[in-house]
Amino acid sequence: MAKVKLGPQALVYPMPLFLVGTHVSGQPNFLAVAWSGIANGEPPMVSVAIRHSRYSHEGIKREGVFSVNIPSADIVRQADYCGLLSGKRVDKVAACGFEVFYGGLSGAPLIKQCPVNLECRLVNSLDLGSHSLFIGRIEETHVSEECLTRGKPDVKKIKPFAYITTQSHYQAMGDIIGKAFSCGRGLGDRPVK
Amino acid sequence: MAKVKLGPQALVYPMPLFLVGTHVSGQPNFLAVAWSGIANGEPPMVSVAIRHSRYSHEGIKREGVFSVNIPSADIVRQADYCGLLSGKRVDKVAACGFEVFYGGLSGAPLIKQCPVNLECRLVNSLDLGSHSLFIGRIEETHVSEECLTRGKPDVKKIKPFAYITTQSHYQAMGDIIGKAFSCGRGLGDRPVK
Numbered sequence: 001m002a003k004v005k006l007g008p009q010a011l012v013y014p015m016p017l018f019l020v021g022t023h024v025s026g027q028p029n030f031l032a033v034a035w036s037g038i039a040n041g042e043p044p045m046v047s048v049a050i051r052h053s054r055y056s057h058e059g060i061k062r063e064g065v066f067s068v069n070i071p072s073a074d075i076v077r078q079a080d081y082c083g084l085l086s087g088k089r090v091d092k093v094a095a096c097g098f099e100v101f102y103g104g105l106s107g108a109p110l111i112k113q114c115p116v117n118l119e120c121r122l123v124n125s126l127d128l129g130s131h132s133l134f135i136g137r138i139e140e141t142h143v144s145e146e147c148l149t150r151g152k153p154d155v156k157k158i159k160p161f162a163y164i165t166t167q168s169h170y171q172a173m174g175d176i177i178g179k180a181f182s183c184g185r186g187l188g189d190r191p192v193k
Numbered sequence: 194m195a196k197v198k199l200g201p202q203a204l205v206y207p208m209p210l211f212l213v214g215t216h217v218s219g220q221p222n223f224l225a226v227a228w229s230g231i232a233n234g235e236p237p238m239v240s241v242a243i244r245h246s247r248y249s250h251e252g253i254k255r256e257g258v259f260s261v262n263i264p265s266a267d268i269v270r271q272a273d274y275c276g277l278l279s280g281k282r283v284d285k286v287a288a289c290g291f292e293v294f295y296g297g298l299s300g301a302p303l304i305k306q307c308p309v310n311l312e313c314r315l316v317n318s319l320d321l322g323s324h325s326l327f328i329g330r331i332e333e334t335h336v337s338e339e340c341l342t343r344g345k346p347d348v349k350k351i352k353p354f355a356y357i358t359t360q361s362h363y364q365a366m367g368d369i370i371g372k373a374f375s376c377g378r379g380l381g382d383r384p385v386k
């Protein structure tokens with residue numbers, strides 16, 4: 001099992017694909033963002049890395065709020081569209097047929113067709129090079145009612161997908177391969193020497 | 194399609210499961226971390242959120258370097274194990290049978306059985322509440338030779354998996370549902386008014 005060095009690469013699996021919502025020039029706009037993740041537990045925070053030149057970058061900086069919308073496999077084409085073109089040029093909401101709604105943060109547009117929506121208040125931003133890392137405190141979580149099972153968000157109904165950078169495709173979730181915080185228990189207890 | 198509010202939650206799909214490597218008390222240790230993602234493009238950077246009380250937190254702070262190892266579905270039990278117990282108490286390397294190797298950063302242990310390994314130098318850390326968000330510049334990427342197809346990392350061979358927080362399970366990748374930067378093209382071009 002030899003290893004090959006590929007140089008510094010942004011190579012992780014799986015990456016999510018979030019539709020990050022902002023207001024720019026008074027209009028809702030959504031950008032597809034794969035470079036993101038949860039940044040803190042209590043309070044819950046999420047990070048999104050956005051290139052300086054992006055139209056959404058300006059919106060987040062100015063508004064101090066943004067949204068994270070998690071698309072399902074049913075709207076993969078619309079999600080892809082939001083990464084193809086700039087909101088400076090096209091009206092993504094109209095092209096994708098998104099129904100936009102709002103929670104408590106007026107500058108953070110949410111997409112009804114996305115099963116999970118997070119309203120975020122910007123609490124930190126780092127200029128790391130090509131991108132700004134925006135860190136948002138999650139102020140509210142909205143979930144589509146039909147994606148709940150006994151009141152809990154259900155991944156089978158949400159149907160999230162991953163962005164696979166090396167093969168440049170989107171991939172749905174597959175088989176369940178283990179119970180978390182459980183399947184490793186059999187490995188034994190080797191006290192440190 | 195009504196929406197239900199669940200309050201602030203760290204609810205994103207899919208989350209990865211990284212094994213973050215550090216040296217603590219001179220020994221390699223690995224922690225399962227799902228709250229992470231790419232933080233910058235040029236230079237490539239990755240973020241990992243680690244609870245203050247964790248053994249690895251101390252190691253990263255002291256060493257200024259860490260690794261991100263991406264487990265395949267073949268070692269899901271070992272990956273889970275690294276989230277169950279503290280390296281303060283158990284020798285995770287021995288219990289999991291990990292073969293540890295090093296690249297250019299001596300404090301950043303890498304796991305041979307993980308198909309992708311990133312060597313990271315700590316460039317920023319933010320105390321965000323319960324967790325520190327550590328941001329590492331990716332200095333080298335190692336990929337197992339048998340996971341390459343024509344020199345490129347191949348997701349079919351890497352077999353990454355996601356951690357699904359709401360159902361508390363690990364889930365493999367499934368069907369390919371669209372070509373990235375391509376499948377959204379048909380949606381038309383609606384110029385902004």
